[in-house]
Amino acid sequence: MILRKITIQQGTNIEYSSKELLFLAQSGQPYRGTIYINFSSKGETFNLLDLKKYITSLRSLTLNAEDIAHTIYQKIETSITTSSLGVVVDLTARGGIQQRISFGEYFEPIIKENVFQL
Numbered sequence: 781m782i783l784r785k786i787t788i789q790q791g792t793n794i795e796y797s798s799k800e801l802l803f804l805a806q807s808g809q810p811y812r813g814t815i816y817i818n819f820s821s822k823g824e825t826f827n828l829l830d831l832k833k834y835i836t837s838l839r840s841l842t843l844n845a846e847d848i849a850h851t852i853y854q855k856i857e858t859s860i861t862t863s864s865l866g867v868v869v870d871l872t873a874r875g876g877i878q879q880r881i882s883f884g885e886y887f888e889p890i891i892k893e894n895v896f897q898l
Contacts, residue, residue, distance in 0.1 A: 781834045783826035783859035790823040795890060798835050801869065804842045811845055813871035815852065816889035819862035826860055845871055849883035 796817040803811050815835065834855065843851060849867045856865060866885035871878070 781837045783830045783834060783855065785824045785860055786827055787823060788821055788825050790821055792821040794819055794821060794825060796831065797889065800835055803838045803848060806842060806844060811871050813869055816868040817856065818887045819865040822861045822863055824860040845879055846881055849881045853883045
């Protein structure tokens with residue numbers, strides 16, 4: 781899966797989020813969660829349709845929960861040039877335990893309600 785580059789203004793601060801993260805644990809059980817990506821542009825970002833397809837492609841991967849943020853970070857880092865790239869993943873509770881995993885530059889995600897979702 782390729783994240784195609786799009787040229788934008790350098791220095792733009794960008795935060796993306798998606799509540800559609802889904803991948804498989806080593807046990808075969810699904811992990812669901814929300815992903816937050818934050819970075820400062822060095823004149824590049826990626827095509828949002830490609831990001832959507834990449835997030836969807838993670839459904840076929842089997843990973844340790846603790847590795848998901850690093851996996852996504854590496855994909856972005858190899859696709860575009862950024863500064864202060866950070867990835868935060870909030871996983872839904874499993875067995876009564878909530879997880880937040882981050883990799884790269886830490887930031888506090890801006891959590892917005894999805895007003896169009898029923």
